[in-house]
Amino acid sequence: MKVEHLSVSYDGFLAVERVDLEVEKGEIVAIVGPSGCGKTSFLKAILGLVPYTGKIQVEEKDIGYMPQTDSLFDWLNCLDNVALPLFLKGIPKKEARKIAMEYLEKVGLKEWAFKNVYQLSGGMRQRLSLARALVSGSKLLLADEPFISLDAQNRRKLQIYFSQFLEKEKITTIFVTHSVEEAVFLADRVVLFSNRPAKIVQIFHVQLPKPRDVDILSNPAYQKLVGMIYEKVFQQG
Numbered sequence: 001m002k003v004e005h006l007s008v009s010y011d012g013f014l015a016v017e018r019v020d021l022e023v024e025k026g027e028i029v030a031i032v033g034p035s036g037c038g039k040t041s042f043l044k045a046i047l048g049l050v051p052y053t054g055k056i057q058v059e060e061k062d063i064g065y066m067p068q069t070d071s072l073f074d075w076l077n078c079l080d081n082v083a084l085p086l087f088l089k090g091i092p093k094k095e096a097r098k099i100a101m102e103y104l105e106k107v108g109l110k111e112w113a114f115k116n117v118y119q120l121s122g123g124m125r126q127r128l129s130l131a132r133a134l135v136s137g138s139k140l141l142l143a144d145e146p147f148i149s150l151d152a153q154n155r156r157k158l159q160i161y162f163s164q165f166l167e168k169e170k171i172t173t174i175f176v177t178h179s180v181e182e183a184v185f186l187a188d189r190v191v192l193f194s195n196r197p198a199k200i201v202q203i204f205h206v207q208l209p210k211p212r213d214v215d216i217l218s219n220p221a222y223q224k225l226v227g228m229i230y231e232k233v234f235q236q237g
């Protein structure tokens with residue numbers, strides 16, 4: 001995945017300004033930056049959901065998307081929530097549900113297939129959203145603050161889960177977060193965006209083995225990097 005000179009503006013109001021970023025296959029990139037700086041706009045441009053200028057090259061046929069607020073439907077059971085993108089593609093229902101069931105199994109929610117989504121916990125909802133994002137076979141995932149709705153303990157559990165899942169399934173990922181710890185915990189690189197319009201201030205490499213687990217929290221290299229990035233974030237104001 002490669003973007004060159006990517007800019008997004010809404011009726012002349014500039015949200016993203018000339019961002020260049022190349023993401024390798026299997027890489028996990030975190031985007032951090034001030035609220036309202038243009039992070040969601042950046043993801044939406046890659047998805048073709050907002051007008052942009054510049055060049056976007058995506059090799060993957062489908063892009064998996066977890067939007068900032070999950071778009072699960074209460075009137076569909078868990079299985080059909082995951083199968084929905086396949087239904088919309090015109091894949092026959094039986095086949096779509098078979099594929100969706102495989103993805104439910106991947107995220108550990110097979111037993112919940114015929115339950116309603118409002119019966120799920122916050123972390124389970126996010127795993128269901130992950131299954132829906134990837135059900136079309138996508139190996140590129142764009143996730144907008146996927147852990148935001150969770151309490152600290154479940155958030156960490158889901159981060160560990162994501163780290164293992166993305167590594168095992170070889171999913172290239174760009175995710176947005178407000179948490180520097182979370183960015184360093186999960187990513188190979190952390191991209192810091194400036195205040196709006198979003199420009200890249202700096203890119204930090206995280207050289208810690210993947211998948212990650214709680215033991216890295218006490219790793220001096222992890223702590224040093226978190227501190228360094230925080231300093232830069234605060235310089236943004």
Ligand SMILES: Nc1ncnc2c1ncn2[C@@H]1O[C@H](COP(=O)(O)OP(=O)(O)OP(=O)(O)O)[C@@H](O)[C@H]1O
Nearest residue numbers: 010013015034035036037038039040041042068196
């Ligand atoms: N559809 C739109 N039309 C007009 N302006 C928009 C639209 N979407 C976003 N904006 C504006 O563009 C700027 C960037 O918004 P965006 O949602 O990309 O920020 P963000 O970094 O994701 O913020 P947050 O961290 O709060 O989610 C904001 O000033 C926002 O008001």
Ligand SMILES: [Mg+2]
Nearest residue numbers: 039040068144
């Ligand atoms: Mg946003």
